[in-house]
Amino acid sequence: MIKRLLIANRGEIVTRIIRTCKEMGIATVAVYSEADREAPYLDMVDEAVHIGPSNPLHSYLSIEALIDAARKSGSDAVHPGYGFLSERAVFAQAVVNAGLVWVGPAPEVMKSISSKCYCRHLAAGVGVPFIPGTLDPVNDPRDVAAYGREHGYPLFLKLDKGGGGKGIEMVSSEGQVEQIFQRTCSIGNMAFGSGACYIEKVIDSPRHIEIQFVADNYGNCVLLGERECSIQRRHQKIIEEAPSVVVTEQERELLFDYSRRLVRRMNYHGAGTLEGLRSADGRYYFMEVNARLQVEHGVSELLTGIDIVKCQIQTASGEALGFRQEDIGLRGHAIEARVYAEDPETFLPSPGRISGLQLPETGRDLRVDHALENNYSVPPYYDPLLAKVISWGEDRTRARERLISGLEQFVIVGVKSTISANLRILRHPNFASGDFSTAFMSECFNNTGSHFGKEGPR
Amino acid sequence: MEKSVNAIIPGLCARVVVNEGDKVSAGQEVAVINCMKTEISVTSEWNGTVKSVLSKEWDELEVGTPMVMLVVDGD
Numbered sequence: 045m046i047k048r049l050l051i052a053n054r055g056e057i058v059t060r061i062i063r064t065c066k067e068m069g070i071a072t073v074a075v076y077s078e079a080d081r082e083a084p085y086l087d088m089v090d091e092a093v094h095i096g097p098s099n100p101l102h103s104y105l106s107i108e109a110l111i112d113a114a115r116k117s118g119s120d121a122v123h124p125g126y127g128f129l130s131e132r133a134v135f136a137q138a139v140v141n142a143g144l145v146w147v148g149p150a151p152e153v154m155k156s157i158s159s160k161c162y163c164r165h166l167a168a169g170v171g172v173p174f175i176p177g178t179l180d181p182v183n184d185p186r187d188v189a190a191y192g193r194e195h196g197y198p199l200f201l202k203l204d205k206g207g208g209g210k211g212i213e214m215v216s217s218e219g220q221v222e223q224i225f226q227r228t229c230s231i232g233n234m235a236f237g238s239g240a241c242y243i244e245k246v247i248d249s250p251r252h253i254e255i256q257f258v259a260d261n262y263g264n265c266v267l268l269g270e271r272e273c274s275i276q277r278r279h280q281k282i283i284e285e286a287p288s289v290v291v292t293e294q295e296r297e298l299l300f301d302y303s304r305r306l307v308r309r310m311n312y313h314g315a316g317t318l319e320g321l322r323s324a325d326g327r328y329y330f331m332e333v334n335a336r337l338q339v340e341h342g343v344s345e346l347l348t349g350i351d352i353v354k355c356q357i358q359t360a361s362g363e364a365l366g367f368r369q370e371d372i373g374l375r376g377h378a379i380e381a382r383v384y385a386e387d388p389e390t391f392l393p394s395p396g397r398i399s400g401l402q403l404p405e406t407g408r409d410l411r412v413d414h415a416l417e418n419n420y421s422v423p424p425y426y427d428p429l430l431a432k433v434i435s436w437g438e439d440r441t442r443a444r445e446r447l448i449s450g451l452e453q454f455v456i457v458g459v460k461s462t463i464s465a466n467l468r469i470l471r472h473p474n475f476a477s478g479d480f481s482t483a484f485m486s487e488c489f490n491n492t493g494s495h496f497g498k499e500g501p502r
Numbered sequence: 503m504e505k506s507v508n509a510i511i512p513g514l515c516a517r518v519v520v521n522e523g524d525k526v527s528a529g530q531e532v533a534v535i536n537c538m539k540t541e542i543s544v545t546s547e548w549n550g551t552v553k554s555v556l557s558k559e560w561d562e563l564e565v566g567t568p569m570v571m572l573v574v575d576g577d
Contacts, residue, residue, distance in 0.1 A: 099514065101560050278540075385538065393538035395512055424512035425562070428538035 045361050046070055046121040046145055048090070050114045052135075053125030054104060056415045056431060057337070058085045061123055064353040073117040075110065077103035079423035085415050091117050098425050104128045107138050114144055121145035121360065123353075127427060130336040131158060131207065147360040149314045149335050157310060157333045161204050161242055167330045170305040175247060175321065175329040181240035185225040189218050191243050200244040201228045205236040207332075209279030214246070247329065249481040250321040252276070253288055254334075255303045256344045258315045258355040260365045265307045267300045268344045268352070269374045274482045275469060277391055282462070282485075283469055284340040285379040286347045289440065289478035290322065299328060306330065315341075315356045324481070339382065339429065342413060346378040346436040377443040378436045381451060381466040383414075384428040388465035395424035400457030404450040409436045412450070422459050430461060440478070444470055504553060506568035507546050513537030515561040518570060524552045526572065533557065533569045550574040 050073040051061050058074055062085060065072045074089040079098035086092040093113040096103035103109060105128055114122055122139045124130035124147070133155035139146040148154065156162050161181060167174040176195075181204050182188055192199060192215070201224060203211030213228045215221055229239035252273045259265040272288035273281040291299070303318050310333065317334040341352045350372070355365060385394050401418045404410060414431035422430065433450050437443030448470050454463050472488055474480050480488070516534040520526055526546045533544040550572040557569040 097562070099560055099562050386540075391540075392542075393511070393513075393540045395538060424537050425514055426538065428540070 048119045049121045050119035051123050052110045056413045057125040059415050060413050062088050073119050075113050084417045107135050111142050123147040126336050145360050147356050149312050154335050159204050160332050170309050172302040172330050175244045177244040178242045181242045185222045188221045198246050201241045202244050203232040204240040205238040247321050247323045249324040251481050253322050254317050254319045259307050259313050260359045261313050262364050264365050266369050268348050271343050275484050277485050284343050286343045314359045315352050340380050342434045343378045343380045347374050376438050377440040379443045379447050380434040383431040384462045385422045385430050385459045386428050386462050387460045388462050394460035395422050396459040397421045398458045402455040404453040409446050410450045503574045505572050505574050507532050507570040509563040509567040511537045511542050512564050515557040518555050520552050522552050548574045
């Protein structure tokens with residue numbers, strides 16, 4: 045069993061992981077960069093280790109600094125959180141090589157599934173539908189043009205190793221092929237160490253549906269329902285909910301069947317997510333595997349009562365999950381709003397010092413995951429996520445009302461935040477009725493955020 | 503006359519897209535800043551020639567940090 049866990053991350057997810065560790069009686073070690081010296085969670089852990097400068101390349105992205113911190117602090121395990129090194133097989137391998145427990149799937153499994161084309165082959169092998177296109181990377185822009193002539197435009201060029209909403213480029217005509225192909229390869233080489241890209245057909249008005257699973261080393265794979273994450277800007281999620289209003293009981297059974305087949309074939313242990321799309325005509329297409337804890341995991345926790353971080357720690361320790369599929373009920377409805385340090389109109393970043401803070405009153409039906417306090421300085425070097433407000437209700441209407449009332453109580457002064465943008469979305473008639481797709485932000489607010497800034501590769 | 507093109511927002515230098523000796527015109531993008539994972543374009547206010555590049559990828563930037571030095575046309 046793990047006794048002392050190093051959390052190789054920053055921000056709200058550190059407080060989230062600390063909470064479960066305290067419940068399980070596990071000591072915690074936090075790491076911090078120069079910019080995070082004042083982070084509130086540093087007072088909540090058993091030990092805090094300084095790992096380097098603000099520049100994440102030499103702190104949160106430095107395998108050497110993190111392994112060193114784990115050794116110095118006497119940690120016996122590492123939880124990577126999300127983002128940063130969480131899906132890098134080389135980090136997982138370094139942790140294992142240092143004789144520590146990696147809280148995540150095996151490094152070999154992570155290495156394989158980091159390739160989207162590997163996942164496409166995997167799906168093809170077990171009869172799970174995936175987005176039409178090429179199974180393997182295309183090596184020449186002429187192959188893209190040939191595909192376009194046969195199947196039509198627009199089409200997506202996607203990086204085989206891309207992620208986090210990056211490396212997805214739409215090609216609208218043959219005239220654009222050469223330039224977009226070169227640009228995509230170049231982005232991939234710089235940001236992901238691989239310029240390989242493949243073709244995906246564009247799915248019409250899709251909804252983003254994903255399945256949360258936890259799997260132990262003894263063949264028990266439990267599905268914790270789906271989450272719908274169609275409300276996005278710049279391919280990044282803003283609002284997530286479970287269950288999805290469009291997934292029927294019959295469709296859920298089908299998705300669960302697909303998920304079991306994929307998880308078994310991958311030989312995956314721990315918590316993970318299978319992301320997919322649902323087309324306007326009700327077809328499901330598997331997209332990719334996220335081999336980590338997701339930002340929006342709390343939605344599934346409120347729906348099922350299962351602590352996903354606890355499952356991760358137990359399975360990493362070689363323990364069996366303490367429940368089976370038939371023990372899981374999907375009760376009521378949960379919705380999460382991500383509060384970013386961004387302008388609520390333009391979604392432009394807004395770092396700075398928080399000069400006033402009022403958090404919503406939390407309870408059984410409202411959870412706020414955050415790492416904020418008054419006078420805290422939000423650094424410009426990392427993810428803009430400030431807090432996640434998650435509500436539960438007996439049905440979707442009540443969950444939505446509780447989330448609105450929670451966000452109305454939430455005040456952040458000193459930096460701009462997306463609280464008011466979240467309220468606009470939640471109050472929009474199309475959101476209220478459940479009638480939306482991933483195009484919601486551009487269709488309902490004429491805003492994708494892409495006019496002002498583009499999602500960067502780190 | 504020399505002018506520096508400065509960071510307009512804090513963050514990390516994503517890339518400088520001009521090289522020493524390049525001609526640039528007013529409004530042209532010369533560098534990109536990664537602020538909280540969003541890429542923000544930095545443009546030149548002047549027509550001129552790049553004298554030196556002062557920032558490189560991953561450099562930490564404050565508002566006003568000089569990124570590119572220009573020799574402005576018309577001197």
